Amino acid sequence: MTDRRILSLWFPHLGADRLIRRNPLLGSVPLGVVQERNNMQVLSSLNSVALGYGLRVDQPVRDAHAMCEGLITRARSVQGEAGFLASVQRWAGKFSPWVAPEAEDGLVVDLTGCAHLFGGEEPLLEIVQQDCNDLGLAVRMGLADTRGAAWALARFAGQVAGSHRSGDAIDQEARATRSRAGKRRHWTRGGAAPVVTLGRDGSAHRIAAPGQMYSALGPLPIAALRLDAELTAQLARLGLRRISDLLGQPRAGLARRFGRGLVMRLDQAMGSAPEPVSPARPADHFAVRLTLPDPIGLEDDILAGLDRLLPQLCAGLERKGRGARRVRLQAFRSDHGIESIEVGLARPSHDPDRMRPLLALKLGEIDAGFGIDMLRLEVVQSEPIYTRSAVGHLEAGHAVNKRLAQNTALDDLIGRIGARVGLEAITRRHPASSHIPEKTSTVLAAAWSAPNSDDWPKPATPRPVLMWRPEPVGAPDTPQVPQVFRWRGQDLTRLRAIGPERIAPEWWLDDPDWRSGVRDYWVTDTADGQRLWLFYGHGGTMLSGWFCHGSYA
Structure with missing residues (x-):
């Protein structure tokens, strides 16, 4: 056993809690989040009021409306929930620097060497619970030596392994199965029992004592090993419904009959196989600022500040191999007001000479007031840039360079016009595969598409202008x-x-x-x-x- 301690955070109502945070009135009515799955609308998340009507996740929406007439449904936003979980992940960084997302509704935190900073494991979980209450999030937690055990405790703490068929009990199984089940009960005896605490919502949060994964996981259902539903049902038909039923089985036989995935999950939960916590790499952020000794108010002075900021910003972009797509200039006034302008580029670039004219076009929108004492330049959106080099004989190289220069000039023109009317207003047409006259072309935004390089199809009869x-x-x-x-x-x-x-x-x-x-x-x-x-x-x-x-x- 190692001295690692892993905390698993599960937010069972993440989608509904996100919507309630945006509109608190939804918290007092039954709310369900709907998503499309297998050509059918099902519930992906519910609030506590809807759960009180007996609704459940993955239930068809038509059945849910039959059970709860006043159910209010909202379409699921996968991108919105992912962004919300990313915000919660940043909050969880206060407990440990090693935080990673787990599936679509959970986080895993490596608390090794961090719990004593909060007074111990139980006080730390109380702080997590209090913070989640303040954020309006329902949470269930599990703390153990391994990632798999923490995941199982967070989602299945207090649950009893059920039966998959009517009248199925241990007394109805074969005598040999009953005898083996009796021999396996020693796994759940002895040692320190897991500590169970209750949150404000009545949910159980379990802490497995160090080195006590066997006693903590033994009574839990087989599904707590992160197995798919088909394999879980297959094991249940054989009388293997609890994790303790698997611990006494020979590993070679399990792997031969059910595959190595089952054995791997079992070893990960018990600590025999490693499963590290790899936090997501923070996104690249590019921003520079210039503090001025005296307030300024002229456009020429702001341009002089830009000439000092742009090379620093572009140098950082070039080191990371990225180019700016949208750039924001913020002017902090001496009266604590903030003026902001934002420009977009037709192609990602880290060339200061391509950004400066676009920003200069919009400087007239900045109200200097009583003076500007700080400038901040930030890349709002960036994209990777791949270095292109011409190969071949000299003439071919000149032709390629000339073409690239022409493309750059066109991109600069699109960027300058887009700074006035918006990049979305500048479009180009590409041919489309259709015999319907009005569908033979597709309108694309010029800033996010390349010129058409293929020949346009020519119909037998010319089309009107x-x-x-x-x-x-x-x-x-x-x-x-x-x-x-x-x-x-x-x-x-x-x-x-x-x-x-x-x-x-x-x-x-x-x-x-x-x-x-x-x-x-x-x-x-x-x-x-x-x-x-x-x-x-x-x-x-x-x-x-x-x-x-x-x-x-």
């Missing part, structure tokens, strides 16, 4: 191209018509604009000089008729 949703045309309901028709309040006369080009809808999609069925398109010239793209819809689920889809002008 302007396209819109089909507009009704006043003409006889016949497939023949009308000689005279009315469109947008104009009486038009046909001079020439080229076609038809038949286009069928995508039968696997229900597009409201294509419920007119198969279309016959005609390029139609009118007497007043217009060239329109007309089509005749053959009905489908709508009435047939003539429509105008675009113009070649």
Whole structure:
């Protein structure tokens, strides 16, 4: 045995607690968090009020509404819960520097050599419980020598191994099984019993005394070994329902029949196999600041400060192989106010000359007030940058460098325009694989996409320059191209018509604009000089008729 002490924190209502923190009124009503699983909506988290109605996690939403008429449901946000757990992980760093996430709703803390700083293990758990109460989090804790044992105690403390079939009891099993079960009871006898404390919500938090994993884990169900449900059910059918039922079995036989995963989990829980706690690496943070001896208020003075801050910031980015995507400049005024501007780059970069013009464009938005006494420059969003080098003969190298320079100039232009109108307003089109005219291209944000390098597909009939949703045309309901028709309040006369080009809808999609069925398109010239793209819809689920889809002008 080692002298390690591992604390497992389980937040059984993490999703619901997160929503209640944002809206405290949800804490007084039955609340369920819903997620999609196997084409069915199920409950992923519940608050204490909903649990009082007998609802449970993984229950179908339709069954939950039948049991609780007033149930309020909210869609699950996996990213939101992950961010919330990351915030809780930073809080847990007050107890130990070794904190790591565990699944989607738990944390594991290596408390080795740290508990005495808080007065011992029991006072430490009381502090954790009090902090979680203040944060509005329900928590269950387990403390043991191994990570697997702590996980089991946090989630299964006080639970009794149940049966998987009706009338299944030890008296109904074979005589040999009963005799082996009697011999295995010595694992749960003797030694210091685990210490059980109760939180304010009535949940049990168990502390396994050092070296007493056998007595602490023996009465727990097999599922406490972090096994999948199928393997747990298979073991239960054989009469192995508690961890103590496995401890007396030969390891070779278990591995041969149930795989090495079962033996590995058992060894990890008992400390025979290592399972370290590896905390997540903190995210790279890039920020620099400049404290000024006297307050400043001119744009030229702020630019001079930027000229000192940008090289330091970009040097840190370059050392980490990253480039800034969004940069924020904060100006701290002498009256304790803070002015902030933020710019985005079309491509990640650690070049000061590409950031300075964008920041200079927005300096006019800063109100200096009675003066600025500190500047802070921070990278809000960064991305990795991979070094590119040209290979080949001299001419090829010049061509590649010229192309890269052109791309840089275009990116700088996108960044400068984006500083004025927003990067999301600058878009480019890429070809898309579809025979539907309005779906042959995809609109992408220019700052987050590369120019199209492939050839655009060329249809048999050129497409119009302007396209819109089909507009009704006043003409006889016949497939023949009308000689005279009315469109947008104009009486038009046909001079020439080229076609038809038949286009069928995508039968696997229900597009409201294509419920007119198969279309016959005609390029139609009118007497007043217009060239329109007309089509005749053959009905489908709508009435047939003539429509105008675009113009070649």
